[in-house]
Structure formats: C-alpha cells, structure tokens
Amino acid sequence: MLDTWTNGPAKSAIVDFVGRVTTEGPDYVEPDARVAVFDNDGTLWCEKPMYVQLDFLIRRFREQAETDPALRDTQPYKAAWTGDLAWLGGAVAKHYQGDDSDFAPLTAAILAAHQEISVDEHAAAIAEFFEAARHPTLGRPYTECGYSPMVDLLRYLEGHGFTCYIVSGGGRDFMRPISGPMYGIPPERVVGSTVSLVYRDANVYTTADLQFVDDGPGKPVRLWDRIGRRPVFAAGNSNGDIEMLEFTASSARPSLQLLILHDDAEREFDYTSGAETALQRAANDGWIVASIKNDWKTVFGA
Amino acid sequence: MLDTWTNGPAKSAIVDFVGRVTTEGPDYVEPDARVAVFDNDGTLWCEKPMYVQLDFLIRRFREQAETDPALRDTQPYKAAWTGDLAWLGGAVAKHYQGDDSDFAPLTAAILAAHQEISVDEHAAAIAEFFEAARHPTLGRPYTECGYSPMVDLLRYLEGHGFTCYIVSGGGRDFMRPISGPMYGIPPERVVGSTVSLVYRDANVYTTADLQFVDDGPGKPVRLWDRIGRRPVFAAGNSNGDIEMLEFTASSARPSLQLLILHDDAEREFDYTSGAETALQRAANDGWIVASIKNDWKTVFGA
Structure with missing residues (x-):
C-alpha cells in the first residue's frame, strides 16, 4: 500500500494517522465517522495549464460559434474560435486578482452553455469529450492525468474503512462521468459546483442558473449538506481548500489535513500561485504538505 | 424476508421485481444502478395527526414564547403557546387548498427558528426531542412510529444489492439524527428540504433562508442532485411523490413504483386526502398500491 509514495514525512504522517484512528485506544474513530474529502483540480488530477473543464467548455463555445457566426466577434466565443488560450487563461488569472472584466462574460457564457440539456445528454457529451481530448502538454488523455499516488491513497483509506468523497470547485456533473473510472468514486460521492x-x-435538465460555487467557505457548507458528517481527513492544494481543511481540523476526533505542493516542473508543474495562504496555514497549523517532487515516486503512473 | 407483509399482490409484485432485476436475463440491473428512494412522512413513518417535525417546531415556538412574552399574541406562537393544534392543522390544510394566509406566518416562524444554530447543536436539539416526545394518539415514542413492513422492505432490498435513500419533503437535518436508528439509513443518504x-x-450554521423544498417536481431534481443516478424503485404515499415515481418509471431499466394506501383506521389512520391524484396515476400507470389494512400483517411491530 502507498507504494507510489516515497518513505518520508508525508507518507509517515498518513500511515501513523490511519494506524491511530483504526486501533482501539484514545484516538480510535468508528468506521462510520471515517469520512475523507478530496479536492479534485490540482489534488487528484492536473489543473495546469488550465482546468480540464475549461477545455471542455472552450470546445463547446467553438461549436456554438460554428453554428452562430455572430458569436465569433464576442468574448469568450472569439477566443475559443481563434484558439486564443491566452485570453482565456488571463480571464481566470485576473479573476483571482480581483478583476472580473473578462471573467464575467466567461462565466455568463459557461452558464448559457448549460441551458436546457437533459442530465443524460450532458453526461454523454462529457463522456465523448473525455474519449477524444488529450492534455495539451503532457501528451496523454485527460483520463490518464489523475495522480497515481492519490488514487493509491484513496484505496489505502478505503482499505481502512474510510469513505472517500470528492469536494471540488469544479462542476459536479462534469466530474461524475469520470470519477468512477478514474478514482473509483461513484457519482453519489461527488460534490461540486452546480447549475x-x-x-x-x-x-x-440543467439550466443557465448558477446554483452553488463549491469553493472556499462553500466547501464545508456543501460537504455538510451532502454528507451530514464532519470529515476527519481532507486533502487540497489551494487557497480555495482552506475552509474545508480548517473545518476538518476542528473535528472533536483526531484528523489529518493534507496539502499537495506542486514543485515538480519536470514531471508535472511548478507553482504556488493561488496556494500561498494555504501553505502558510499548513506551516502554522501542522497540516501535512506532500511535495510532488519529493514525496511521490511517480505522478501519473506508467 | 418481508415476513411482515401479507402474501398478496403487493408483496408478489415486489418479490417478482427484485427477482427479475437480480437474475441474469433481459431485466437484469447491475448492482450500482439498484437505487431505491423512499418518501418519509406517510411512507416510512406515521404523518398523522400532524407531521412529527411540526410537533418539534411547535415546542420550539413555545420555548420562544416563554422567553419573549410579546410573541404570545402573534401566530403561530399564539397557537403553540395555547396548545391550539386546530389552528396549526388548519394552516397546513388550507395551504394544500391554495390558501396561504396562515401558512405564510407559520413558514416564516419555521425559518426564523433556524436562525444561526450550529449543525451540531441542531442535531442535539432534535435528538433531545425524540428522547422525550410521544405520538399524541398512538401512545408510543415517535421513534417507534416507523412502519415495520417498510423497514423490512429496506432490509430486503439491501439484501439484494440495492442502496436505499430517503427523499422527503420533510427537513433533511430533522431526519438525519434518527434515520440511522429507525431505518438503518445513514445521514449521507437522507435527502430533504433545507435551509x-x-x-x-x-x-x-443553519440560517433562516429557505434553500430547497424537496416536494413534487423538486424530488427528482434533488435526488439527481444528490445521487446522480435515476432510481429503479420508488415508494411514496401522496401527490407530492408523483414526480419522483414518474421519474423512476421513465428509467430505461425495469422499475417499480410503490404507493402506500392509508386505509386502516384501527391500526393507524384512514385517509386519501392529498393522495387523490397519486392514486389515480397508480391506477393508470401500473404503480403498485400497498394497502396498510390488507398488505401489512403489522404496522408498527411489537
């Protein structure tokens, strides 16, 4: 178990925690309460150079611009039509710096793309995307961009009586079709943003009305909403995961918080942008930091 | 199995269905897709003479009127304070006839009662209520007002690879503390109305903002939201369950719809009010009707 993890402090902390909560004694946690939650983008799979879901949506915008040429002069359809990934990446980057001038029309287009699609058709469109789409720089299908050590961790926890959930800022209905094949997590244990x-x-049917953004303080709200229990294990990688980790840390039971550090430009990507506060909290509050470079023997497996 | 059910058409239909979908052949349904959904009030437990949750809320209103005497002149606190159950019952009955003049202040008070309670405190208050409260006419604790044949049915379905969920118009966070002990259904499989x-x-923390009314067309929406699968078995007892049963019936897989008929004044209650349309749909669409009088050997067990 955890063979894809290097023997080191992160692996030791996980193994020690699981040992303590599954052994009779003061730190024992009954199996029903062994709930583990995982962010998806950047925690279970690669989120660079852009969110996988954004790639899916850009292709949808391009289809819409194909059908309706008038859209080609308007953002974000213009960027999708001309392949201007810089504009799209910039819209997201500027949003995180507080400038929504490009993010607002992008969000509006994302919502409009969800107008009146049956949930079955929606799932079929996503499955079709994943059959064909490949990661732009890693040269492999997105379905092979999940982190092998994290899949190992899911199985390790399950092998010790944990129930694992995805709790992601990404679209719930976008993740559900692939959460089973990629992570062994069924649709009913996928929590995310929704229309x-x-x-x-x-x-x-889906609608163009934003229902819930499952990020930041939304994460503990949404996971309580869905699970009705406070997790004892939480894994994330960015500032949007802070509240979920903090909520887990405030459990009356022993708990573990895990933050994935993207520091491996050779095998994946090297960035801390958007994770600065989370890393500071990890240092202050004893959250475990897993370095991709040092703690993982492999990133994507064979 | 199903020993609390009389040998008759309802039991036969259930046993036949479960046999077909669990046996290799044209009607086989893979275990992952064996999702069963159950309404709660009137389907898993007694909903007369008033919803159990309303009893809980009336006690809460009485506490509020105790603390703040000014409330005692205002409905619904006045009714709670003076024990005027007729006013409270009338408010609900008039609502179902399209008159919300009393239901509107009742709803406002229900929402106000949820202002800023931590989910742990909320669960503790509910657990405390269930420890003391007894059904007003049946002379037993509410926790013993679950229908034994339905608990048998839950276990029977689970024994055949089904996963069972509650999908109720009642408050999700009200049901969660007792769904385990009463029905063997854990909190993460309880779907209901929410603030x-x-x-x-x-x-x-809970808030005074109504988030979702899990009734009528809200039921298939909410169950998809939570489960991400279309059920193949649905049980209900009122017009508010029609869309959930209809959604299940439209599955590409074999499915069964079950409607509980309250026709036993001696052992429980005898009423069809609020179920007229559902009973008509059952007759037209081949939904199975289980008569409490004829199909159940016992209602509440020993």
Whole structure:
C-alpha cells in the first residue's frame, strides 16, 4: 500500500494517522465517522495549464460559434474560435486578482452553455469529450492525468474503512462521468459546483442558473449538506481548500489535513500561485504538505 | 424476508421485481444502478395527526414564547403557546387548498427558528426531542412510529444489492439524527428540504433562508442532485411523490413504483386526502398500491 509514495514525512504522517484512528485506544474513530474529502483540480488530477473543464467548455463555445457566426466577434466565443488560450487563461488569472472584466462574460457564457440539456445528454457529451481530448502538454488523455499516488491513497483509506468523497470547485456533473473510472468514486460521492436543475416531462435538465460555487467557505457548507458528517481527513492544494481543511481540523476526533505542493516542473508543474495562504496555514497549523517532487515516486503512473 | 407483509399482490409484485432485476436475463440491473428512494412522512413513518417535525417546531415556538412574552399574541406562537393544534392543522390544510394566509406566518416562524444554530447543536436539539416526545394518539415514542413492513422492505432490498435513500419533503437535518436508528439509513443518504447553511469560525450554521423544498417536481431534481443516478424503485404515499415515481418509471431499466394506501383506521389512520391524484396515476400507470389494512400483517411491530 502507498507504494507510489516515497518513505518520508508525508507518507509517515498518513500511515501513523490511519494506524491511530483504526486501533482501539484514545484516538480510535468508528468506521462510520471515517469520512475523507478530496479536492479534485490540482489534488487528484492536473489543473495546469488550465482546468480540464475549461477545455471542455472552450470546445463547446467553438461549436456554438460554428453554428452562430455572430458569436465569433464576442468574448469568450472569439477566443475559443481563434484558439486564443491566452485570453482565456488571463480571464481566470485576473479573476483571482480581483478583476472580473473578462471573467464575467466567461462565466455568463459557461452558464448559457448549460441551458436546457437533459442530465443524460450532458453526461454523454462529457463522456465523448473525455474519449477524444488529450492534455495539451503532457501528451496523454485527460483520463490518464489523475495522480497515481492519490488514487493509491484513496484505496489505502478505503482499505481502512474510510469513505472517500470528492469536494471540488469544479462542476459536479462534469466530474461524475469520470470519477468512477478514474478514482473509483461513484457519482453519489461527488460534490461540486452546480447549475440549478429543473424537472420537465419525466426528466431532469440543467439550466443557465448558477446554483452553488463549491469553493472556499462553500466547501464545508456543501460537504455538510451532502454528507451530514464532519470529515476527519481532507486533502487540497489551494487557497480555495482552506475552509474545508480548517473545518476538518476542528473535528472533536483526531484528523489529518493534507496539502499537495506542486514543485515538480519536470514531471508535472511548478507553482504556488493561488496556494500561498494555504501553505502558510499548513506551516502554522501542522497540516501535512506532500511535495510532488519529493514525496511521490511517480505522478501519473506508467 | 418481508415476513411482515401479507402474501398478496403487493408483496408478489415486489418479490417478482427484485427477482427479475437480480437474475441474469433481459431485466437484469447491475448492482450500482439498484437505487431505491423512499418518501418519509406517510411512507416510512406515521404523518398523522400532524407531521412529527411540526410537533418539534411547535415546542420550539413555545420555548420562544416563554422567553419573549410579546410573541404570545402573534401566530403561530399564539397557537403553540395555547396548545391550539386546530389552528396549526388548519394552516397546513388550507395551504394544500391554495390558501396561504396562515401558512405564510407559520413558514416564516419555521425559518426564523433556524436562525444561526450550529449543525451540531441542531442535531442535539432534535435528538433531545425524540428522547422525550410521544405520538399524541398512538401512545408510543415517535421513534417507534416507523412502519415495520417498510423497514423490512429496506432490509430486503439491501439484501439484494440495492442502496436505499430517503427523499422527503420533510427537513433533511430533522431526519438525519434518527434515520440511522429507525431505518438503518445513514445521514449521507437522507435527502430533504433545507435551509441554507453558512460557514463561520470553523463551523457550519443553519440560517433562516429557505434553500430547497424537496416536494413534487423538486424530488427528482434533488435526488439527481444528490445521487446522480435515476432510481429503479420508488415508494411514496401522496401527490407530492408523483414526480419522483414518474421519474423512476421513465428509467430505461425495469422499475417499480410503490404507493402506500392509508386505509386502516384501527391500526393507524384512514385517509386519501392529498393522495387523490397519486392514486389515480397508480391506477393508470401500473404503480403498485400497498394497502396498510390488507398488505401489512403489522404496522408498527411489537
């Protein structure tokens, strides 16, 4: 177990924690309460050079611009149509710096792309995307961009009576079709951002109304909403995961917080942008930091 | 199995369905897709003479009127304070006839009662209520007002690889503390109506904002939201369950719809009010109707 992890402080901390909570004694945690939550983008799979879901949506914008040429002069359809990834990346980057001038039309287009699609059609479109799409620089399908050591960790925890959930800022209905094949996590244990759904003619449809952004303080809210228990294990990689880790740390039971550090330009990417505060909290509060470079023998497996 | 059910058409239909979907052949359903959803009030436990949650809330209103005497002149606190159950029952009954003149202040008071309670305190208050409260006419604790044949059915389905969920118009956070002990259903498989939650100081709090009414067309929306699969088995007892049963019936897989008929004044209650349309749909669409009088050997067990 955890063979893809280097013997070192991160692996030791995980093994020690799991040993303590599964052994009779003061730190024992009953199996029902062994709930583990995992962020997805940057924690279970690669989030660079852009969110996988953004790639899916850009292709959707391009289809829309194909059908309706008038869109080609308007952002973000213009960027999608001309392949201007810099504009798209800039819109997200500027958003995190407090400038939503490009993010606002991007968000509006994302929501509009969800207007009235049945949940079955939506899942089929996503499955089709994942069959064809490849990561732009890693040269492998997105479905092979999950981190092998994290999949090992999911299985290790499950082998010790934990139940694992994804709690991601990404779209819940975008992750569900691949969470089973990639991570062994079924749709009912995927929590994420959502548009509102509507019932019509014996079917459920997506809408263009944003329902919930599952990020930052939304994460503990949404995970309580879905699970009704406070987790004892949480893994994330960015500032958007702070509240989820903090909520887990405030459990009356022993708990472990894990932060993935992207420091491996050779095998993945090297960045701390968007994770500065989380890393500071980890240093202050005893959260475990797993360095991709030092703690993982492999990133994506064979 | 199903020993509390009389040998008859309802039990036969259930046993036949479960046999078909668990046997290799054209009707086989893989275990992952064996999702069963159950309404709670009137389907898993007694909903008369009033919803159990309303009893809980009336006690809360009485506490509030105790603390703040000014409330005693205002509905619904006045009714709670004076024990005027007729006013409270009337408010709900008039709502179902399209008159919200009393239901509106009742709803406002229900929401106000949820202002800023931590989810742990909320669960503790509910657990305390269930320790003391007894059903007003059946002379037993509410926790013994679950229907034994339905608990048998939950275990029967689970024994055949089904995963069972509660999908109720009742408050999710009201049901969660007792769904385990009463039905063997853990909190993460309880879906219901909710107030919005908020994160503050490493904890999650209820608010006075209504988030979702899990009734009628809200039921398939909410169950998809939570489960991400279309159920193949659904049980309900009222018009508020129609869309959930209809959504299940539209599955590409074999499915079964079960409607509980309250026709046993001696052992429980005899009423069809609020279920007229559902019973008509059952007759038209081949939904199975289980008569409490004829199909259940016992209602509440020993």
